[in-house]
Amino acid sequence: MRQDRTLADGGFTVRAGRLRACALDLADYWTPYGSGPYHSxxxxxxxxxxxxxDGTTxxxxxxxxxxxxxxxALLRQAGVDVEEPAHGRLVIHGMPDxxxxxSAITLPADLIEVVTWCCASLLSPEGITIAGAGMDRALRALAPELHVLRxxxxxVRTGTDTLTVGPAALPLAPVDVVVSADGVFSDSQPFLTLLAGFAEGVSKIQDTVWTSRFGYTDQLAELGVKLDARDGSVGVHGPWSAAVPGRRLTAGDLRAAAVLLLAALHVPGVTHLSGMSHLARGYADLTGQLRRLGADITEA
Known part of the structure; x- marks a missing residue:
């Protein structure tokens, strides 16, 4: 099989006349934690x-x-023979033609948007109900996160296509969470950190997937949340009681923007947030939905 590889402009192009089957161990893409950012x-x-x-992989x-x-599931609908003889193994009988x-498939609700609203439930004295097609599959995927919430x-109360979260009595209980490829999503980590800020005592959240994904913690600290981020984990010392108003904060990525927005809604007075353009990459209308729940948000 002839292959051509071209590296240019920060990316690469690979061309092959025909692909051949092989055996691959995806654990080669793990970090020493049995997880990592490249596994997915x-x-x-x-x-x-x-x-x-061509052949069986x-x-x-x-x-x-x-x-x-x-x-x-979609590949099976298209006619590809995919076996799952054991947990963690796929046997795929390729179809070069x-x-x-x-084919059609209904995707589940966006998982991290569900987590975002779980976090937002602390803003509502009645709690929040989240509904959507395929919610049952989303809830199965988020079972580790739901365990942390409980x-x-x-x-947390689940229905056929609904999830009702809260209302919660404060303070919450501290937690010890490990983010991994087969457990809590790394994207959920910032939201769980914010929730841990409302707990009485010390919580620890370790991320074994994206071990440096704690840039948002300095911004939360500006609002008075007591955090200690180091070595791929963050310690949260709660409860968060001395919220600091009047801060000007900048979100460096999508989840940081969502977490800072939710945190700012817990702070008395006005908080100025920049970097909120990141939200468009992961939410259809997060600020608009929060306004419909009564949040006072003005976009400049």
């Missing part, structure tokens, strides 16, 4: 390549979250 992407690329490869230690499982007949003391 490597699994998805391997699954797609195996689907059109065996993938071990696959990333088992819904984004991969839904991809497998994969038919192009249309441990914190946040009431």
């Amino acid at each position: 992407g490597a699994t998805k690329v391997a699954v797609l390549a195996a689907a059109v490869a 065996v993938l071990d230690h696959v990333y088992g979250k819904p984004d991969v499982l839904d991809m497998v 994969l038919p192009t007949a249309p 441990t914190l003391g946040v009431p």
Whole structure:
């Protein structure tokens, strides 16, 4: 099989006349924690390549979250024979001439938007009900996060296509959370950190996927949250009681923007936030929805 590789403009292009089947262990993309930032992407690329490869590919230690499982379901609808003989293994019988007949699948609710509203439930004295098609699949995917919420003391009630969160009695209980490829999502980590700020005592949240994803903690500290971020984890010393008004904060990424927005709504007076343009990358209308719940948000 002839391959051409081109590296230019910060990216690369690979061309192959035909893909051939092989055996791959996706654990090669783990960090020493048995997790890591490349496991999800490597699994998805391997699954797609195996689907059109010539022969049978065996993938071990696959990333088992819904984004991969839904991809497998769609490939099966398209006619690809995918076996799951054991947990963490996929056997894919490739179809080099994969038919192009249309297939349809209903995606679950956006998982981290659900987590965002779980965090926002502390803003509402009645709690918040989240509804959407495919919510049952989203809730299965978020089982680790829901366990953390219950441990914190946040009431969680599930329905066929709904999730009701709160109201919660403050202070919450401290938690010890490990973010990993098969557990709590790394994207959920900032929201759980904010919730831990309302707990009585010390909480620890360790991220084994994106170990440096704590840039938002300095900004939360500006609002009075007591945090200690180091070595891939953050310690939260609660409860957060001395909220500091009048701060000007900047969000460096999508989840930081959402967390700072929710945190600012707990602070008396006016907080000025910049970097909120990041929200458009992950939410359809987060600020508008919060306003409909009564939040006082003005966009400059």
